[in-house]
Amino acid sequence: MDNGHGYEEFELLEDGSLGECSTQVANATFLTISKLICLVVAFKFIKHIPISTTVRVYVHVFASTFTVMWFSRNHLQSAIIYNMFSLISLALAIKQFSGYIILAGNISLLIALQNFCRHYRSEDYFLSIRGILMIHIMRLTTVAFNLEKANSNKFRFVQFSSYVEYIYFPPFIIFGPYLSFEQFFKMRDKKWTGSENELGFIIQSLLAIFNAITLAIISSCHFEFFEPSSQFMEDALTAMSFRFSHYFVCLSTQAFVLMLGSDVVVANPLNIEFSRSTLQTVSEWNKPFHTFLHENIFKRRLFNSTACNVFFTFAVSSLLHGLDFQMTITLLALGFIAYSETVFRKRLSARYSMCVAAKACPVRSNSLSCKHRHSNKTGRALIINLFFLMLSMYHLVFTGMTFTDDYSAIGYPFDHAWKIWGSHYYSSFMISFLFLALSKII
Amino acid sequence: MLKSTQVILIFILLISIVESLSWLALGLAANRFDRDKPGTSCKSLKGLTRRQMRFCKKNIDLMESVRSGSLAAHAECQFQFHKRRWNCTLIDPVTHEVIPDVFLYENTRESAFVHAISSAAVAYKVTRDCARGISERCGCDYSKNDHSGKSQFQYQGCSDNVKFGIGVSKEFVDSAQRRVLMMKDDNGTSLLGPSQLSADGMHMINLHNNQAGRQVLEKSLRRECKCHGMSGSCEMRTCWDSLPNFRHIGMAIKDKFDGAAEVKVVKEDGIEKPRIVMKNSQFKRHTNADLVYMTPSPDFCESDPLRGILGTKGRQCTLAPNAIDDCSLLCCGRGYEKKVQIVEEKCNCKFIYCCEVRCEPCQKRIEKYLCL
Numbered sequence: 001m002d003n004g005h006g007y008e009e010f011e012l013l014e015d016g017s018l019g020e021c022s023t024q025v026a027n028a029t030f031l032t033i034s035k036l037i038c039l040v041v042a043f044k045f046i047k048h049i050p051i052s053t054t055v056r057v058y059v060h061v062f063a064s065t066f067t068v069m070w071f072s073r074n075h076l077q078s079a080i081i082y083n084m085f086s087l088i089s090l091a092l093a094i095k096q097f098s099g100y101i102i103l104a105g106n107i108s109l110l111i112a113l114q115n116f117c118r119h120y121r122s123e124d125y126f127l128s129i130r131g132i133l134m135i136h137i138m139r140l141t142t143v144a145f146n147l148e149k150a151n152s153n154k155f156r157f158v159q160f161s162s163y164v165e166y167i168y169f170p171p172f173i174i175f176g177p178y179l180s181f182e183q184f185f186k187m188r189d190k191k192w193t194g195s196e197n198e199l200g201f202i203i204q205s206l207l208a209i210f211n212a213i214t215l216a217i218i219s220s221c222h223f224e225f226f227e228p229s230s231q232f233m234e235d236a237l238t239a240m241s242f243r244f245s246h247y248f249v250c251l252s253t254q255a256f257v258l259m260l261g262s263d264v265v266v267a268n269p270l271n272i273e274f275s276r277s278t279l280q281t282v283s284e285w286n287k288p289f290h291t292f293l294h295e296n297i298f299k300r301r302l303f304n305s306t307a308c309n310v311f312f313t314f315a316v317s318s319l320l321h322g323l324d325f326q327m328t329i330t331l332l333a334l335g336f337i338a339y340s341e342t343v344f345r346k347r348l349s350a351r352y353s354m355c356v357a358a359k360a361c362p363v364r365s366n367s368l369s370c371k372h373r374h375s376n377k378t379g380r381a382l383i384i385n386l387f388f389l390m391l392s393m394y395h396l397v398f399t400g401m402t403f404t405d406d407y408s409a410i411g412y413p414f415d416h417a418w419k420i421w422g423s424h425y426y427s428s429f430m431i432s433f434l435f436l437a438l439s440k441i442i
Numbered sequence: 443m444l445k446s447t448q449v450i451l452i453f454i455l456l457i458s459i460v461e462s463l464s465w466l467a468l469g470l471a472a473n474r475f476d477r478d479k480p481g482t483s484c485k486s487l488k489g490l491t492r493r494q495m496r497f498c499k500k501n502i503d504l505m506e507s508v509r510s511g512s513l514a515a516h517a518e519c520q521f522q523f524h525k526r527r528w529n530c531t532l533i534d535p536v537t538h539e540v541i542p543d544v545f546l547y548e549n550t551r552e553s554a555f556v557h558a559i560s561s562a563a564v565a566y567k568v569t570r571d572c573a574r575g576i577s578e579r580c581g582c583d584y585s586k587n588d589h590s591g592k593s594q595f596q597y598q599g600c601s602d603n604v605k606f607g608i609g610v611s612k613e614f615v616d617s618a619q620r621r622v623l624m625m626k627d628d629n630g631t632s633l634l635g636p637s638q639l640s641a642d643g644m645h646m647i648n649l650h651n652n653q654a655g656r657q658v659l660e661k662s663l664r665r666e667c668k669c670h671g672m673s674g675s676c677e678m679r680t681c682w683d684s685l686p687n688f689r690h691i692g693m694a695i696k697d698k699f700d701g702a703a704e705v706k707v708v709k710e711d712g713i714e715k716p717r718i719v720m721k722n723s724q725f726k727r728h729t730n731a732d733l734v735y736m737t738p739s740p741d742f743c744e745s746d747p748l749r750g751i752l753g754t755k756g757r758q759c760t761l762a763p764n765a766i767d768d769c770s771l772l773c774c775g776r777g778y779e780k781k782v783q784i785v786e787e788k789c790n791c792k793f794i795y796c797c798e799v800r801c802e803p804c805q806k807r808i809e810k811y812l813c814l
Contacts, residue, residue: 021666021682021684023573023575024573024680024681024682024683025668025680025682028680028681029680032678071677071678072677124676127669127671127675127676128671128675128676128677129677130671130672130675130676131671131672131673131675131676131677132672132675132677134672134673134675135672174677174678175671175672175677176672216670216680219668219670220668220680220682221682241668242674245668245669245670246673248670249670249671249672286673289673320673321673321674324674327673327674403674405666405667405668405669408668408669408674408676409667409669409676409679
């Protein structure tokens with residue numbers, strides 16, 4: 001006797017876990033964003049209130065310190081560490097030390113803190129404040145270079161208070177974004193433009209926040225929506241999860257920037273997902289970060305050689321994460337992939353006179369087409385650009401799939417990336433070597 | 443007078459024992475739960491004890507989850523035992539009531555499994571449905587999420603659904619275990635001492651197995667987190683609790699069934715509550731997470747309608763050696779017969795333009811082995 005109806009009923013009970021993860025993540029994300037939005041709204045009003053400079057400085061310093069304490073696990077520890085970086089850097093900057101020395105000092109301090117945490121088996125604590133310290137170091141370095149440029153012996157309190165206000169700006173403490181000195185004071189000094197304009201900015205901000213939370217939910221709970229049918233799909237979902245987490249941070253900070261009245265662009269996810277080339281992916285990944293590296297590191301041309309300056313820029317970008325081998329090797333991989341692709345496409349563009357370079361052809365004002373014979377609209381150029389578009393998508397999977405969730409809170413092991421890349425037979429590297437070889441042949 | 447009292451007490455004892463799993467028939471009830479009329483909806487249910495009826499009226503919004511829990515328990519039990527001699531024949535398909543199997547209430551190993559899987563299923567379904575927001579009272583206590591000193595990270599989100607589900611299961615399922623009223627004679631000595639001890643022991647065993655089932659659920663809860671932060675940092679983590687498929691719960695309880703411990707209930711002087719101890723003191727002591735039983739199981743070979751045992755006659759078996767449903771094992775050595783069935787099927791179907799599908803008739807030979 002076989003009770004068949006038991007099995008039929010059992011099929012109905014095989015429901016998925018839809019909503020189990022999404023509701024919890026939505027709750028958590030909204031709670032965190034709400035706290036930051038309160039900070040944004042508070043400081044949007046504070047900047048319009050006519051209070052004295054001294055009071056403003058103290059408000060910024062204390063609010064920033066409490067923000068760091070509020071969001072981190074070890075409250076007092078984080079506040080001390082955060083302010084220690086500030087005090088040392090400002091002291092060195094006032095004594096006319098070079099911006100490079102201050103940057104090197106901060107990075108050394110960061111690495112020392114990392115080793116300290118590693119010694120006491122608190123790598124997760126270091127990772128929980130690393131992002132905060134990264135942006136902090138970037139701002140301190142910007143102030144140092146500005147002070148270096150000032151060359152003024154008459155150091156007045158008004159100038160100092162501007163620097164302190166720039167360094168200690170609570171809405172941007174946790175997730176950023178990094179703003180340059182000019183961008184920050186343009187935002188701060190912007191006047192109230194009327195309710196209609198402000199309403200427009202608020203609507204844009206709310207839309208960005210909605211998109212951010214949606215992406216955070218997909219990033220955490222993609223297993224509720226997609227079922228990977230192969231190892232490649234699983235790797236692609238892991239990479240997507242990492243990218244969407246990044247977009248969540250970028251879109252949230254984009255919302256904060258919009259609310260505060262700035263037009264700085266943090267990141268456009270569509271430009272990264274459907275990127276023309278890996279070079280564009282790298283620069284679009286985090287525009288403020290790219291701005292910092294480009295203006296403060298690359299354009300200052302510490303070395304005579306362009307290659308040395310490129311390498312130095314990547315080194316600074318890597319060391320701002322501390323001694324993170326996974327991040328270092330990923331950034332180097334991205335640099336190598338972008339470089340080889342740029343060289344190959346430049347050669348291809350010149351050889352066949354097609355508009356297929358890594359950067360889009362500049363459109364001249366007096367004509368609708370570029371200098372190349374085959375413009376963007378030609379079928380042949382379109383097919384080649386489409387191929388490189390899909391290749392960029394694959395490079396996103398290749399470089400992102402190593403950021404799995406199992407080690408993201410405590411740091412990745414040394415050979416983690418190599419193992420995962422090995423399962424794809426180092427294909428992005430093979431393609432890059434092939435491009436370099438082909439650029440020599442044609 | 444004394445004999446009459448004894449007879450009445452024995453009768454009450456039997457009634458309370460039989461009722462302990464009657465609520466499992468809840469899943470087959472066709473009527474819906476009307477939240478506006480809890481009294482009427484609850485009264486139409488079969489197999490509920492008085493305390494369960496009271497629970498039903500107070501928690502009408504959770505009864506749909508309890509019903510699906512009983513369905514899951516029954517289905518999972520049938521799956522786990524469908525190749526064994528006892529194939530989890532619990533509910534009469536005609537009357538839709540729990541078969542009054544006397545053996546199931548003798549604290550056998552099988553009854554331990556049924557108790558554990560049923561309490562786990564109710565807890566599981568309540569937890570799952572809470573995640574979908576079926577009730578406002580589900581275990582989201584937001585004040586616990588802020589600045590909890592114990593948590594490594596300030597994770598947000600509802601993490602108490604499992605505790606809520608376990609609490610509901612404990613209240614509802616354990617309500618089926620009623621204690622017999624103790625009656626004392628004029629001298630103050632309790633009558634039916636051995637019977638009373640036996641009844642208390644059976645209830646203790648059942649409550650223990652209920653708790654063991656819920657514990658399997660609690661331990662299978664997984665907390666997963668995702669890091670968010672600047673450039674791969676981890677300033678913020680979004681965490682969620684996820685339960686595995688109920689099949690995993692069933693497998694875990696089945697493993698406990700295979701390793702169940704035979705125990706007895708002893709009452710020591712001076713201590714009011716009896717204690718569960720191993721029957722054979724040489725074996726390692728059982729833990730709170732183990733399933734326990736007091737009575738060895740029958741072999742389930744021959745039909746015994748009085749005890750609710752259907753036997754293995756007519757059961758389908760297989761010729762695969764070393765299988766749990768091998769004919770020599772399942773049929774208890776009585777032998778088996780082979781039935782060959784010729785089934786007509788369609789094959790070599792082709793599409794004829796336009797517009798017809800033509801197939802050739804084929805015959806397929808199906809062999810079945812049935813126990814004698």
